[in-house]
Every structure is written in structure tokens, then in C-alpha cells.
Amino acid sequence: xAEKVLMKGNEAIAEAAIAAGCRxxxxxxxxxxxxxxxxxxKRMPKIGGVFLQxxxxxxxxxxxxGAASAGVRVMxxxxxxxxxxxxxxLSYMAGCDLPALIVNVQRGGPGxxxxxxxxxxxxxxxxxxGHGDYHMLVLAPNSVQEMAQLTIQGFALAEKxxxxxxxxxxxxxxxxxxxxxxxxxxxxxxEKPWALTGTGLSRKHNIINSLSLTPDELERxxxxxxxxxxxxxxxxxxxxxYLTEDADVCVVGYxxxxxxxxxxxxxxxxxxxxxxMFRPITLWPFxxxxxxxxxxxxxxxxSVELSMGxxxxxxxxxxxxxxxxxxxxxxxxxxxSPEQVLASIEEAAAKLN
Amino acid sequence: MAVVFERPHALTDVxxxxxxxxxxxxxxxxxxxxxxxxxxxxxxxxxxxxxxSVFSYNYFNTDMVQAAHGRAPAVAxxxxxxxxxxxxxxxxxxxxxxxxxxxxxxxxxARGENITIIFVNNAIYGMTGGQMAPTSLPGQITxxxxxxxxxxxxxxxxxVSEMLSQLDGAAYIERVAINNTKNIRAAAxxxxxxxxxQTEGKGFTLIEVVSTCPTNWGLTPxxxxxxxxxNMLPYYPLGVYKDKYADKN
Numbered sequence: 001x002a003e004k005v006l007m008k009g010n011e012a013i014a015e016a017a018i019a020a021g022c023r024x025x026x027x028x029x030x031x032x033x034x035x036x037x038x039x040x041x042k043r044m045p046k047i048g049g050v051f052l053q054x055x056x057x058x059x060x061x062x063x064x065x066g067a068a069s070a071g072v073r074v075m076x077x078x079x080x081x082x083x084x085x086x087x088x089x090l091s092y093m094a095g096c097d098l099p100a101l102i103v104n105v106q107r108g109g110p111g112x113x114x115x116x117x118x119x120x121x122x123x124x125x126x127x128x129x130g131h132g133d134y135h136m137l138v139l140a141p142n143s144v145q146e147m148a149q150l151t152i153q154g155f156a157l158a159e160k161x162x163x164x165x166x167x168x169x170x171x172x173x174x175x176x177x178x179x180x181x182x183x184x185x186x187x188x189x190x191e192k193p194w195a196l197t198g199t200g201l202s203r204k205h206n207i208i209n210s211l212s213l214t215p216d217e218l219e220r221x222x223x224x225x226x227x228x229x230x231x232x233x234x235x236x237x238x239x240x241x242y243l244t245e246d247a248d249v250c251v252v253g254y255x256x257x258x259x260x261x262x263x264x265x266x267x268x269x270x271x272x273x274x275x276x277m278f279r280p281i282t283l284w285p286f287x288x289x290x291x292x293x294x295x296x297x298x299x300x301x302x303s304v305e306l307s308m309g310x311x312x313x314x315x316x317x318x319x320x321x322x323x324x325x326x327x328x329x330x331x332x333x334x335x336x337s338p339e340q341v342l343a344s345i346e347e348a349a350a351k352l353n
Numbered sequence: 354m355a356v357v358f359e360r361p362h363a364l365t366d367v368x369x370x371x372x373x374x375x376x377x378x379x380x381x382x383x384x385x386x387x388x389x390x391x392x393x394x395x396x397x398x399x400x401x402x403x404x405x406s407v408f409s410y411n412y413f414n415t416d417m418v419q420a421a422h423g424r425a426p427a428v429a430x431x432x433x434x435x436x437x438x439x440x441x442x443x444x445x446x447x448x449x450x451x452x453x454x455x456x457x458x459x460x461x462x463a464r465g466e467n468i469t470i471i472f473v474n475n476a477i478y479g480m481t482g483g484q485m486a487p488t489s490l491p492g493q494i495t496x497x498x499x500x501x502x503x504x505x506x507x508x509x510x511x512x513v514s515e516m517l518s519q520l521d522g523a524a525y526i527e528r529v530a531i532n533n534t535k536n537i538r539a540a541a542x543x544x545x546x547x548x549x550x551q552t553e554g555k556g557f558t559l560i561e562v563v564s565t566c567p568t569n570w571g572l573t574p575x576x577x578x579x580x581x582x583x584n585m586l587p588y589y590p591l592g593v594y595k596d597k598y599a600d601k602n
Contacts, residue, residue: 024431024434024435026431050434050435052430052434054427054460055456055457055459055460056456058424058427058456058457059424059427059430059456059457059460060427062420062421062424062427062428062430062431062457063427063428063430063431063434064431065418065420065424065427065428065431066400066418066427066428066429066430066431066432066433066434066435067431067432067434067435068431069398069418069428069431069432070398070431070432070435070436070439071435072435072436074431074435088421089421089424092420092421096418096419196398196416196417196418196432197416197436197439198395198396198397198398198415198416198436198439199394199395199414199415199416200395200396201394201395202395205365205413205414205415205416205417206416206417207410207411207416207417207418207419208417208418208419209401209410209417209418209419210419211407211419
């Protein structure tokens with residue numbers, strides 16, 4: 001690890017991507033993630049990399065598809081409305097088994113929405129966004145350090161499983177400054193015998209394709225892909241637990257919401273309430289088993305989110321509705337306060353007595 | 354015995370799915386011949402588009418990627434920027450290139466992206482069964498213009514070569530046709546020139562190939578050639594629309 005530097009979240013993503021060996025970035029300006037593009041525009045030409053501002057998010061993601069097909073480590077970044085436009089490409093990427101990193105620094109929606117932080121793309125990220133049977137890896141950092149770390153990990157996971165990986169942040173995380181340490185070495189590049197680099201007249205031509213007009217073949221492709229997804233679910237789940245061992249009430253939140261929740265848990269503990277926090281770091285694969293296990297001891301759950309009740313569905317599914325789950329949320333660019341979360345904890349705790 | 358005619362090496366030994374009389378067979382061959390004659394097969398990457406020619410990924414012996422509808426120039430851009438030493442081409446129809454993929458096409462040209470686009474204009478959507486294309490002629494009857502293309506309500510055909518030739522980024526734009534031997538030979542020359550320009554790093558090249566769709570035009574292959582000559586060539590005049598390096602050749 002190098003020395004600690006103070007960086008904006010968006011810049012940390014960009015610098016971490018470079019540290020990860022990414023030399024190809026294709027993007028399109030949109031608030032609140034434009035710093036990533038600006039940073040890449042400045043850095044890439046200096047290190048022999050490619051920065052290209054596309055004519056649209058649609059084109060940017062398709063340039064990513066092209067570069068990923070050619071076997072290089074590649075990324076794009078955007079914010080909510082831009083991710084909607086990229087979703088066609090994400091479906092194709094999944095269908096073509098192409099690895100790439102896609103950053104979504106979420107803002108309020110729907111429609112043009114606002115430019116303030118939000119977590120309202122949770123369904124879109126974890127359920128796919130585009131058409132067809134597929135998943136993306138979805139990583140949710142809650143600090144600038146983790147934005148850097150998960151960016152690097154995201155490339156490695158995408159290549160290991162040949163699938164797109166989304167780093168799901170939000171406007172607050174993108175804009176806030178914190179100390180960050182960047183690693184000195186990049187993850188090793190997976191072997192890519194499938195990549196399009198030219199046959200050199202020495203092998204059969206490689207074809208990267210998501211089309212099959214033969215239903216049983218397409219079914220087989222999907223079943224094979226889901227077998228790979230099962231491996232991801234078994235091996236790659238990441239989460240953090242805080243004071244959950246003896247907790248009666250557990251708040252569940254990711255990203256910026258988890259930071260607020262943590263403060264509220266501390267405040268609740270000071271008041272004698274046994275509160276804890278569960279923070280999924282991978283939103284897909286969702287830490288279902290760990291959360292379900294927690295439900296054997298913890299008696300009430302609260303989903304803290306910057307959306308109108310999206311994460312809560314995964315909480316309920318994970319614990320099979322075995323415990324009451326309530327929603328503590330703000331949306332449209334608003335962030336719940338620790339006091340609001342504390343009030344939810346107190347309310348849930350009161351119902352247990 | 355001397356071989357006087359054989360399949361180009363850059364084409365796979367796979368039966369094509371195209372309808373009898375379809376122009377794609379000829380155009381695939383011309384592209385493959387250009388690749389063969391320049392000796393670039395081993396470093397060429399093709400981008401297939403959505404439409405009848407989507408299966409071109411099975412027919413070209415080069416590495417191939419299939420793009421979403423209209424996105425081939427963007428995918429090609431990514432391939433080319435990843436490995437600039439590769440030769441990259443897209444093979445696109447008129448619906449793909451001039452309707453849903455207009456932005457990708459225009460901006461690849463504007464950037465002077467060092468790729469080659471083979472644009473097949475047969476004035477109709479083939480794979481979906483004969484709907485009006487951006488290049489369908491005024492009055493042309495299709496499934497979605499059953500009373501003939503009415504320019505007062507759906508506007509005029511897009512003249513792609515004329516339009517793109519206005520962009521500073523475009524290096525070489527030519528419109529050719531495959532209706533007779535003379536034109537096929539000219540088309541072969543143009544396609545080879547486009548690939549040559551790319552290998553010389555000269556920038557964006559596009560060859561518009563005026564072709565036929567006998568099945569969806571409802572004509573025999575022979576009559577389709579006649580329809581092309583009488584209707585398409587007057588609207589889409591053949592020729593070089595842009596050649597930045599014409600004086601230097």
C-alpha cells in the first residue's frame with residue numbers, strides 16, 4: 001500500500017481503476033459522477049491509456065463492449081438516467097459473457113429526477129435493468145477507501161466470472177472526501193482465450209455473440225450462465241456486521257445509509273437498546289444466508305435506504321418474512337438522519353416488549 | 354489443373370442462410386476478397402449488426418462480435434481503441450445504420466474513427482419481413498407503408514453517403530452497387546480501397562452498397578436487379594462522395 005491521500009470518492013474510483021490496470025475508459029458526462037470522466041481525461045493520455053467521450057451513454061457502453069471483446073480491462077461510469085440508457089448494453093454484455101466495470105453514482109429519480117444522492121436504482125442494479133435472464137455483480141461501497149478497493153476487486157471479479165460488475169455508489173459518496181490508500185499492484189489479468197485479437201491465421205475464429213434462434217440452445221446457455229451465478233452466490237458474498245451478536249433490532253443498509261445507521265445504532269446502544277447493523281457489501285449476490293441466520297436471534301429488522309422501499313424486499317426475502325421488517329427511508333435526494341433511524345429503532349424495540 | 358475460381362479464405366465453408374438472389378452473398382464475397390488480397394485476415398475483427406446479416410459472424414473467417422441494433426460503429430470503436438493494430442470493420446444494413454444507429458454512425462465518422470463500414474442499402478428491413486426503411490424510396494410499398502411511402506407524413510429517405518461526406522472526420526465515402534459485373538468490379542475496388550486506407554491509418558471509411566432484397570420486394574432476383582436500376586440508382590447516384598486523399602493516391 002502506498003501512502004494515504006485525501007481524495008474525492010469519484011476520483012478515488014478513477015485512480016483505483018488505473019491502479020487496477022484499466023487503460024480504457026468510455027463515458028458521457030452526467031452529474032454527479034462527471035469527475036470520473038474528467039479525471040480519466042487528464043490521466044489516461046499520460047499513461048498510454050484511452051479516454052473517449054462518447055456521443056451518448058448508449059454508445060459509451062457499446063464501446064466498452066467492443067473493448068471488452070478485445071480482451072482489455074475496461075470501464076464506464078454514469079449516474080441513474082445514464083445507467084438506464086446503458087442497460088441495453090448491460091444485457092448484451094451479460095449475454096456475451098463479457099467482463100467490465102460499470103459505475104453508477106446514483107441520483108434521485110425517476111425520469112430526469114434530481115442530482116442529489118439516492119439509492120433508488122437498487123432494483124435496476126440487482127434485478128438486471130436490461131432484458132433477459134441475467135445478473136451483474138453489484139458492489140456497494142460505504143467509504144472512499146472502499147470505493148477504491150471495490151473498484152479494483154470489481155475488475156477481478158468481472159473477469160473471473162466473465163460478467164459485468166456494477167459499482168453502486170451514490171452522489172454523497174462520489175462527492176465526499178476521505179483519506180484513501182491505493183494499492184501498488186494490479187490484480188492479475190485472467191486468461192482470455194475467447195478475446196477478439198485476430199486469429200493470426202493460427203486458430204479458429206472467435207465469435208462473441210448473444211444470439212441463438214434455437215430455443216434449446218438458448219436455454220442451455222442460460223442454464224450454464226446460472227450455474228456460474230450459483231458459484232458467485234456461494235463464494236463471493238460480502239457483508240459487514242456491527243454489534244449484531246446480541247442485537248434485538250437490526251438495521252440493514254448499504255452505502256451511505258449504512259453510515260447513518262451505524263450512528264443510530266450507537267445512539268440506541270447508549271439508550272440501552274440492543275441494536276445492531278447489517279451491511280450488505282455485495283447487493284448481488286445478496287448475503288441471504290447470513291441475514292437469515294441473524295433472524296434466528298434478532299427479532300426485528302429495519303431497512304434504511306434512500307429509496308421508497310427497494311432494499312426492504314431483499315431483507316424480507318432473505319429472512320423469509322420470519323421477523324417484522326419496517327422501512328426507514330428518505331428519497332428524491334434526501335438522506336435519513338441518525339435521529340430518524342434512532343426513532344425507527346426505538347419504535348421497533350418498543351413493539352418487542 | 355489451375356484453380357480459376359474458389360471460395361475466398363476469409364469466408365468460412367458454411368452454407369449461407371440468405372434468400373436466393375439476395376445481394377449479401379456477393380457483398381460478403383467482395384469483403385472477403387479484399388481481406389484476402391490485403392493479407393489481413395489474421396488481424397481483422399468484424400462486427401455483425403442486427404438484421405439479415407447478423408449471421409455474418411458465422412460466414413467471415415475473422416474474429417467476430419455481434420452488436421446490438423445500430424451499435425456496431427460504437428462496438429467497432431471499442432475494439433479498435435483496444436487494439437489499434439487490428440483491422441476493424443462493421444457490416445450493417447440500412448435500418449441498423451441509418452435509423453436506429455444514426456448517432457453511432459455519424460459520430461464514428463465525425464471522430465474519424467479508423468474503421469471501415471460496409472453499409473448495405475436495399476431500401477427495406479429484411480429480417481423482420483419487409484418494413485419501411487430509412488432508405489425506402491418515396492412511394493415504395495412495404496409492410497409498414499402499404500399505400501406507398503408518403504413523404505408528407507413519414508418524410509424522405511436518408512442519403513447516407515451524401516450526409517456523411519459533409520463531415521470533416523470522414524476519409525473515404527463511396528456508393529457502389531452490385532447490379533452488374535461492371536458495378537460489382539467497382540464495388541470490389543472501393544471495398545479494397547477502404548480497407549487499405551484503414552491499414553494506412555487514414556481514418557473513417559464507409560462503402561455504401563446499393564443492393565437488392567427480392568424476397569421483401571416481392572420480385573424475382575432478376576427483376577429485382579431491374580428495379581434497383583430503375584428506382585434506386587436515380588435516387589442514390591453511385592460515385593465517390595468523399596476522398597480526403599484523392600490527390601495523393
